[in-house]
Amino acid sequence: YSRYRVKVATLCQRALAWALRLTRGRVCVKSTHAFVFTNCTHGKVDSVLETFDLYAQTHSTLCIGPEIREVLDEAVRRVRPLRVLELGTHCAYSSVRLLRLLPPAGRLITVELDPVTADLGEEIILVSGFKHSQFQVLTCSSAEAIPRLRSLLGPDAGTSEGFNLVLMDHDPQQYLPDLLALEREQLLCPSGCSVLLIKRNQGADDLRGILDHIRGRTECYSIKTELQCVMEIFYRK
Ligand SMILES: C[S@@+](CC[C@H](N)C(=O)[O-])C[C@H]1O[C@@H](n2cnc3c(N)ncnc32)[C@H](O)[C@@H]1O
Numbered sequence: 001y002s003r004y005r006v007k008v009a010t011l012c013q014r015a016l017a018w019a020l021r022l023t024r025g026r027v028c029v030k031s032t033h034a035f036v037f038t039n040c041t042h043g044k045v046d047s048v049l050e051t052f053d054l055y056a057q058t059h060s061t062l063c064i065g066p067e068i069r070e071v072l073d074e075a076v077r078r079v080r081p082l083r084v085l086e087l088g089t090h091c092a093y094s095s096v097r098l099l100r101l102l103p104p105a106g107r108l109i110t111v112e113l114d115p116v117t118a119d120l121g122e123e124i125i126l127v128s129g130f131k132h133s134q135f136q137v138l139t140c141s142s143a144e145a146i147p148r149l150r151s152l153l154g155p156d157a158g159t160s161e162g163f164n165l166v167l168m169d170h171d172p173q174q175y176l177p178d179l180l181a182l183e184r185e186q187l188l189c190p191s192g193c194s195v196l197l198i199k200r201n202q203g204a205d206d207l208r209g210i211l212d213h214i215r216g217r218t219e220c221y222s223i224k225t226e227l228q229c230v231m232e233i234f235y236r237k
Contacts, residue, residue: 029114032052032061032091033120033123035059036048036124037124040127043129045129049093061091061093062090063091063094064198067227067229071232072230075232076102079165079194081102081163081164082164083107083109083164083189084098084107084108084163084166085109085167086109086110087111087142087166087170087178088168090112092121092128095124096130102134107133107134109149110137110138111145112138112139113170115139118138119139125137138152141174142174143177146187147181147185149187150185150186150187162190163188163189164194165195166182166193166196168196172207175206176213192235194235195232196230199231210233221234
């Protein structure tokens with residue numbers, strides 16, 4: 001009988017959470033930020049991530065989901081990147097997730113088109129305990145950001161350097177033009193760069209252009225992981 005009660009209670013909780021998400025269906029950056037800012041323990045990165053999760057139980061969010069998180073964490077642990085580029089900061093959930101796994105000298109540049117969102121995202125990164133020496137938020141479109149990146153990588157980063165990891169979760173229409181621009185500007189580390197492409201529109205054929213491009217360049221590209229919600233490609237020149 002008590003097992004039944006637990007099952008019924010769990011089902012009720014799930015139904016309530018589902019109904020709440022449905023009624024609060026629109027993603028709201030300000031509300032996500034306010035919830036996380038108010039309820040997390042400042043300076044504690046795990047608390048920030050847990051508070052995002054708590055918010056997602058009852059509200060719609062654009063934060064990467066569990067399957068993508070696993071792929072991202074695994075990629076960061078494997079690559080141990082010193083320079084990471086993220087396109088699409090949003091509320092900085094994935095920025096914080098990335099930053100917490102970077103080696104001490106690692107640095108993240110994250111790009112967000114919307115100025116209000118960029119400010120709120122930056123605040124969440126600071127609240128998580130990261131310093132400006134570890135990250136930079138650029139408030140502009142990815143297309144505007146890419147030509148500026150070389151100068152931001154620092155004086156020690158010649159053309160032999162570049163990003164070791166790129167996370168694209170902004171506008172799928174921009175994935176191919178941005179990848180081409182990163183190649184053109186020699187911003188993908190020639191000794192190896194993992195590019196994670198998030199697929200938000202799983203039914204759509206968003207990644208066809210990228211796939212065609214990398215299939216024509218097998219000497220530098222390979223597909224490392226292909227899941228429904230994320231693809232990791234590897235670049236080496
Ligand atoms: C799906 S959200 C990113 C979610 C984030 N990865 C996370 O897990 O928290 C996409 C973000 O990309 C931004 N964006 C869309 N197009 C962009 C572009 N061309 N350049 C830069 N940012 C863009 C949007 O404003 C939005 O905040």
